[in-house]
Amino acid sequence: xxxxxxxxxxxxxxxxxxxxxxxxxxxxxxxxxxxxxxxxxxxxxxxxxxxxxxxxxxxxxxxxxxxxxxxxxxxxxxxxxxxxxxxxxxxxxxxxxxxxxxxxxxxxxxxxxxxxxxxxxxxxxxxxxxxxxxxxxxxxxxxxxxxxxxxxxxxxxxxxxxxxxxxxxxxxxxxxxxxxxxxxxxxxxxxxxxxxxxxxxxxxxxxxxxxxxxxxxxxxxxxxxxxxxxxxxxxxxxxxxxxxxxxxxxxxxxxxxxxxxxxxxxxxxxxxxxxxxxxxxxxxxxxxxxxxxxxxxxxxxxxxxxxxxxxxxxxxxxxxxxxxxxxxxxxxxxxxxxxxxxxxxxxxxxxxxxxxxxxxxxxxxxxxxxxxxxxxxxxxxxxxxxxxxxxxxxxxxxxxxxxxxxxxxxxxxxxxxxxxxxxxxxxxxxxxxxxxxxxxxxxxxxxxxxxxxxxxxxxxxxxxxxxxxxxxxxxxxxxxxxxxxxxxxxxxxxxxxxxxxxxxxxxxxxxxxxxxxxxxxxxxxxxxxxxxxxxxxxxxxxxxxxxxxxxxxxxxxxxxxxxxxxxxxxxxxxxxxxxxxxxxxxxxxxxxxxxxxxxxxxxxxxxxxxxxxxxxxxxxxxxxxxxxxxxxxxxxxxxxxxxxxxxxxxxxxxxxxxxxxxxxxxxxxxxxxxxxxxxxxxxxxxxxxxxxxxxxxxxxxxxxxxxxxxxxxxxxxxxxxxxxxxxxxxxxxxxxxxxxxxxxxxxxxxxxxxxxxxxxxxxxxxxxxxxxxxxxxxxxxxxxxxxxxxxxxxxxxxxxxxxxxxxxxxxxxxxxxxxxxxxxxxxxxxxxxxxxxxxxxxxxxxxxx
DNA sequence: GTTTAGGGTTAG
Numbered sequence: 001x002x003x004x005x006x007x008x009x010x011x012x013x014x015x016x017x018x019x020x021x022x023x024x025x026x027x028x029x030x031x032x033x034x035x036x037x038x039x040x041x042x043x044x045x046x047x048x049x050x051x052x053x054x055x056x057x058x059x060x061x062x063x064x065x066x067x068x069x070x071x072x073x074x075x076x077x078x079x080x081x082x083x084x085x086x087x088x089x090x091x092x093x094x095x096x097x098x099x100x101x102x103x104x105x106x107x108x109x110x111x112x113x114x115x116x117x118x119x120x121x122x123x124x125x126x127x128x129x130x131x132x133x134x135x136x137x138x139x140x141x142x143x144x145x146x147x148x149x150x151x152x153x154x155x156x157x158x159x160x161x162x163x164x165x166x167x168x169x170x171x172x173x174x175x176x177x178x179x180x181x182x183x184x185x186x187x188x189x190x191x192x193x194x195x196x197x198x199x200x201x202x203x204x205x206x207x208x209x210x211x212x213x214x215x216x217x218x219x220x221x222x223x224x225x226x227x228x229x230x231x232x233x234x235x236x237x238x239x240x241x242x243x244x245x246x247x248x249x250x251x252x253x254x255x256x257x258x259x260x261x262x263x264x265x266x267x268x269x270x271x272x273x274x275x276x277x278x279x280x281x282x283x284x285x286x287x288x289x290x291x292x293x294x295x296x297x298x299x300x301x302x303x304x305x306x307x308x309x310x311x312x313x314x315x316x317x318x319x320x321x322x323x324x325x326x327x328x329x330x331x332x333x334x335x336x337x338x339x340x341x342x343x344x345x346x347x348x349x350x351x352x353x354x355x356x357x358x359x360x361x362x363x364x365x366x367x368x369x370x371x372x373x374x375x376x377x378x379x380x381x382x383x384x385x386x387x388x389x390x391x392x393x394x395x396x397x398x399x400x401x402x403x404x405x406x407x408x409x410x411x412x413x414x415x416x417x418x419x420x421x422x423x424x425x426x427x428x429x430x431x432x433x434x435x436x437x438x439x440x441x442x443x444x445x446x447x448x449x450x451x452x453x454x455x456x457x458x459x460x461x462x463x464x465x466x467x468x469x470x471x472x473x474x475x476x477x478x479x480x481x482x483x484x485x486x487x488x489x490x491x492x493x494x495x496x497x498x499x500x501x502x503x504x505x506x507x508x509x510x511x512x513x514x515x516x517x518x519x520x521x522x523x524x525x526x527x528x529x530x531x532x533x534x535x536x537x538x539x540x541x542x543x544x545x546x547x548x549x550x551x552x553x554x555x556x557x558x559x560x561x562x563x564x565x566x567x568x569x570x571x572x573x574x575x576x577x578x579x580x581x582x583x584x585x586x587x588x589x590x591x592x593x594x595x596x597x598x599x600x601x602x603x604x605x606x607x608x609x610x611x612x613x614x615x616x617x618x619x620x621x622x623x624x625x626x627x628x629x630x631x632x633x634x635x636x637x638x639x640x641x642x643x644x645x646x647x648x649x650x651x652x653x654x655x656x657x658x659x660x661x662x663x664x665x666x667x668x669x670x671x672x673x674x675x676x677x678x679x680x681x682x683x684x685x686x687x688x689x690x691x692x693x694x695x696x697x698x699x700x701x702x703x704x705x706x707x708x709x710x711x712x713x714x715x716x717x718x719x720x721x722x723x724x725x726x727x728x729x730x731x732x733x734x735x736x737x738x739x740x741x742x743x744x745x746x747x748x749x750x751x752x753x754x755x756x757x758x759x760x761x762x763x764x765x766x767x768x769x770x771x772x773x774x775x776x777x778x779x780x781x782x783x784x785x786x787x788x789x790x791x792x793x794x795x796x797x798x799x800x801x802x803x804x805x806x807x808x809x810x811x812x813x814x815x816x817x818x819x820x821x822x823x824x825x826x827x828x829x830x831x832x833x834x835x836x837x838x839x840x841x842x843x844x845x846x847x848x849x
Numbered sequence: 850g851t852t853t854a855g856g857g858t859t860a861g
Contacts, residue, residue, distance in 0.1 A: 173856060182853030190856070202854055231855055241850065303858065320861070365861065387859070409859040416858075 003088075003095040003134045012040055012103045015135045020105050025067045025080045028109055028123055038105035038133070039125070041065035044079065046098050046424055061089035064120065065102060080121040081112060085128035092134065098424075099139035106132040151224065151266070153274070157195035159228040159235045167226065167237065168274050169193050170250060170282040171219045176384070176417035177211040178367060180204065187211045191221060194281050201226065201237040203245070213259040215382065215419070215427055216305070218250035218287055220278050222271070252279045254426050291427075295360055296329035296810065300390045300404060303414065306383040307421070307431050310375055311359065312347030314340040321372040323362040324350050325381060328434035329810055330357045330801060336391050336403035337361070347377030358438075362386065364418070366410030371418055380428050383408060385416035430811045437595055437810075572768035574826060579837055581826040587766035588817040589807045594760075597801055601791060603754040605721035611757070614791070615707050615719075621678040623708045627695040631675045634696035638731065639672065651675055656694075656701065658734040670740045670748075672701060678708075685712035690740045692749065702728045703749060710751050711742055715792035718742045719754045726750030756787035762841065764822070765814060773824060773839035782844055803846055 006012055016022055016038055023037040045064035066079040082104065084092045096102060107125040127134070154165045169191025177185040184204040189212070192198045201223065205211055212221055224244045226237040239245075246260040246267065256275050258267055293304040308325040316322050322338055324347070337354060338361045353359045362383065364372040375381065387409060390402035408418060421428055568584045569577075577583070594600055604611045628651055633643055639656035646653050656672040670690045673681060685691045691712040693704045703710060706725060709717035732748045746753040758779035764771050780786050783800055790796040808817055823843040828835045 175856070180853035182851085184853060186854060188854065188856065200855060204853060234855090236855065238854090363861070365859085385858070389859090407859070407861070409861080411859075413856070413858050415856075 003091045003136055005095065006135055006137050009101050009137050012101060012135055012137050015103055016040075017105070017133070025065070025121065026077050028080065028121070028125075030109060030111060030123055032109055034107055034109050034125075038103060039065070039080075039107075040101065040103045041067045041080075042139075043096055043098055043100050043102055046093070046096065055085070058086050059089045060085050061093055063092065063096070065104075068101070077121040081124040082107070083124060083126045085126070087130055088127050088132060088134070096136050097138070101137040101139070103135040104133065153222075155195045156191070156193045156197040156199050159199065159237070161228055161230040161235060163228050164240065165226055165228055165237070166222070166224045167191070167193075167199075168220065168222050168278060169199070170278055170285075170287055171214055171217055171221055171247075172198060172287050173217065173415060174214045175412045175415050176371070176419055177203075177205075177208055178412050178417075185211060187214075189214065189221070192285075192287070193278065199235055199237055203239045203243075205239070210261050212245040212247050213261075214247055215249065215421060215425065216291060218282060220248045220250050220275050220282075222246045222274075248275050249426060250279050250282055251426060252283055294329040294811070295327050295331045295358070296805065298331065298333075298388050298404070300333065300388055300402075302388045303385050304388070306360075306386050306406075307427065308360065308381055308383075309431070309435060310347070310377050310379045310381055311350050311353065312345050312377055313372070313375060314345045316363070319365055319369070321364045321369055323364055323372060323375070323381070325360050325362055326350075326353055326358045326435075327360075327431055328358070328438055331360070331404060332798070332802075333390075333404040334401055335360060336393060336405035338363075338405075360404075360406050362406040362408060364408045367412070368408050368410070368416075368418055375420060379420045380423055380431065381418055382421055382427075383418045385414040434811050568821070570768040571764060571766045571771050574771060574824065574839070575769055577826060579826040579828050582842070583824050583826065584821060585764065585766060585824050586819055586821050587764040588814055588819055590763040590765040590770065590814055590817070592760055592762050592804060592808055597797070597804060600758050600760045601787060602757045602759050603719050604757045605724055605752060605754050607724045607752050608721060610721065610723060611759070612754075614756075617678065620708045623705050624676065624678040624681070624693065627693070627704055628675045628677060632696055632699070633674065634694070634701040635699045636701050638734075639701070646675065646680075653680070658732075660734045668740065670734065670745060674701075681712055685714060689713050690745055692745065703751075706751075710749060711745050713742060716742075716788065717792065718746070720746065720749075720751035721754050724752035756791050758783070758787050758790075771839050773822070773841050775841045777840065778842045778844065782841065782846060784846065 004015075006015065013022075019036065020038045021036055023032070023039055025039060025041060028037075028039070042065060043063055044066045046061070061084045063082050063084070064079055065082055104125070104127065106129050107127045109123050110126055112120065112122055112124040151166045153168050156167060156169060159165060159167070170193065172190045172192050174189040175187065177187045180186040182204070184206050185208055187203040187205075189201050189203075190198050191201060203211060214221065222245065223237065223239075225240055225242045227240045228235050228237055230236075244260065244262045244265060246258045246262070246265055248256055248258060256272055258265070291305055291307060293302070293306060295306075295308075298304060298306075306325075306327070308327040310323055310325050312324040314322045314324075322340065324338075324345075335354075335357050342349070350359045383406075387407045389405050389407055391405045393403050396402075408416065568586055571585055571587060574581075574583060574585060599613070601614050602611050603614055628646075630650075631652070633641065633652055633654040634656075635641070636656065638658055640659050640662050641654055641656045643652050643654040645651075653673065653675040656674075657669050661669045668689060670692065671688060672692045672694045673684070674694045674696060676684075676693060681691055681693055692710060693708060693712070694701050695704055696702070706720045706722045710720045711718040727750075729749045734748065737744050737748070742753065745751075758775065760775045760779065762773050762775060764773055775782055783803060785796050785800060790800060806818070807820065821844070822841050825840045825842045826837060827840070828837055830836075
């Protein structure tokens with residue numbers, strides 16, 4: 001049943017079916033039985049129709065409705081979010097506008113995932129039944145309901161001084177309203193039209209809300225009752241009595257939605273045509289300002305317009321407010337962290353986003369404080385002429401890179417300012433789609449306050465543990481995230497829901513089985529891949545190739561390709577082929593998983609073929625804390641021991657060196673250390689090549705739990721396999737080893753070392769079909785980066801992020817993704833005694849243009 | 850039916 005319109009609010013009441021009871025929003029709870037209830041309320045916010053990846057891309061729309069006359073005046077929550085799905089979303093979008101009163105029934109009541117953020121209502125309503133009941137009473141019907149008013153619009157080149165005119169124009173410059181020296185706020189803008197004349201307009205008005213709603217250069221504005229005057233030999237326009245303005249966005253083919261504070265205004269077909277013509281004309285004039293600067297593309301010293309969402313704010317002093325914002329992209333430069341006491345911060349904790357270099361700290365000064373003060377976290381913002389500046393963090397050493405900060409300086413030159421954008425404006429569509437990709441991050445923050453989430457395998461110096469411990473993490477907890485906590489990765493890890501362990505073995509998971517059995521069954525050993533190609537007379541010379549079809553090509557610095565002599569086939573043909581097969585395809589990467597790239601780094605035991613996630617720092621830190629607690633230094637005959645008191649009373653840090661090594665240079669020695677924290681060993685390992693954390697058991701030295709690294713070497717950490725390593729080491733022999741590297745250390749400790757590996761799943765699309773292909777065995781070759789090196793190096797992690805951003809550019813549609821050549825291996829694996837066809841990207845490299 | 854501003858980078 002589509003949305004049905006009625007003429008007035010009382011008609012809505014008449015529509016309440018006799019079997020239903022009108023319910024107050026405040027009375028809705030998770031345990032309410034919705035089957036006999038309906039709700040009547042005003043639509044105060046209407047979002048766009050978006051597709052929902054968690055529900056097979058079904059279309060959805062979120063609206064906030066507010067009770068006009070709460071049935072119980074004491075009720076706390078008078079507003080609630082309603083999510084409409086599928087055709088209901090489209091019907092609602094087309095038939096309902098903000099301000100309308102709606103009557104809805106046949107909804108389900110769910111827990112609101114945004115309650116902590118919006119504080120609206122602990123529940124939200126979902127409507128996905130096509131036969132659901134929605135009646136709407138329009139608030140006021142704008143448009144030509146009154147007699148056709150005749151307005152004559154004067155082209156900008158025909159303006160005569162001292163005349164009253166109506167004009168249409170495209171905005172080429174504007175300033176947010178600012179207080180004049182007189183009694184009013186002043187808006188300054190410059191407009192142009194097909195006559196190509198530019199005219200400055202000035203609007204004086206006491207009320208901020210009555211000033212024109214201009215969001216960007218390129219918007220279209222209609223001015224009624226403006227006075228043309230000559231100033232310095234140019235015609236200018238100024239508002240006069242009875243003036244009004246209406247603005248529209250300038251995006252061709254987007255809905256023509258008037259923006260105005262006027263209570264009533266005339267807007268007819270002729271106006272629509274004028275707007276369309278101006279949009280068309282402006283599109284060819286390159287008037288539009290560059291709004292494409294994202295946090296990932298901003299460079300130091302730039303002045304730029306920036307569209308983002310406010311996460312949190314804090315008043316720094318009487319002339320400065322800090323706005324913590326994000327646009328879902330990662331900055332290429334380290335971002336300045338601004339320390340604010342939690343109780344002085346309004347909004348969400350941004351710790352996790354800070355660590356991922358996603359949070360921009362914007363310092364807002366002087367005249368902009370008035371706007372900043374009223375902003376609420378969650379609001380969408382646009383900064384105009386924001387300044388990116390390099391700054392040294394407090395206490396930063398001279399040779400360390402400076403951090404990027406953002407200043408909205410005082411004044412309004414070049415249109416400097418900021419404003420909040422209505423959530424439903426089409427300007428925000430791309431921003432919202434990028435932010436939605438981080439929905440997992442939000443969930444995580446709500447559940448775990450963000451401290452558990454790390455970007456990649458975080459280098460030791462960035463460990464953050466509240467009060468130096470984390471009671472939530474168990475010593476042997478494995479990764480600190482679960483499939484449930486990270487919805488974006490659930491498809492990738494869906495099988496992990498069925499196991500308590502986060503180790504993936506060949507016995508219980510379909511997806512690692514593919515990997516492991518592939519190497520065992522199909523190729524036997526890695527060299528076999530080379531043999532396959534050699535037999536076929538192909539070479540694996542890899543080069544750079546840019547797609548020759550300009551329609552297909554997207555300018556990019558990086559492309560992947562492999563060049564064999566085999567003919568390229570389509571993905572549809574790949575799917576019809578009989579494995580095993582090695583073939584070439586040209587396709588676009590529709591998406592890849594995990595989107596949080598730190599999750600693509602795995603630990604792999606080549607002996608038992610087990611794969612596990614790199615343990616979270618908080619879990620590792622906890623193992624260290626447990627081991628250090630009440631630790632009595634061990635006493636080994638083979639070791640020379642020295643001890644020191646830690647800063648904490650009762651904790652002793654002891655270092656042991658084999659007596660055979662005493663006298664050698666300390667940074668080459670193999671040093672065993674106990675009673676230490678993860679923080680401390682991370683700092684120490686900067687100057688020591690081989691630090692082995694140990695603990696004492698009955699005065700005997702023993703290894704720490706293998707969830708923790710068994711060896712720290714510079715910024716690298718090495719892990720051992722719990723299954724394949726010896727229980728512990730006894731009477732280790734240190735003689736006969738010339739150089740202590742990780743292999744030698746592992747051997748003397750009886751540890752089966754785990755290898756770092758990359759694992760990424762690509763969804764490839766070439767228009768004929770789609771397949772999901774893994775990048776696994778040849779992943780290091782693909783990136784030209786070793787997984788081990790990446791594990792301890794932020795620059796390499798950033799490089800991989802950059803490559804992935806090139807392959808699947810953020811904020812872009814599939815058509816904008818570059819075409820790439822892949823070499824694909826098609827093979828079968830047994831999955832619960834059934835054969836399953838799998839695909840893996842092999843022999844393919846990213847090559848710089 | 851007055852006045853304001855009439856674009857063109859802070860310097861934290």
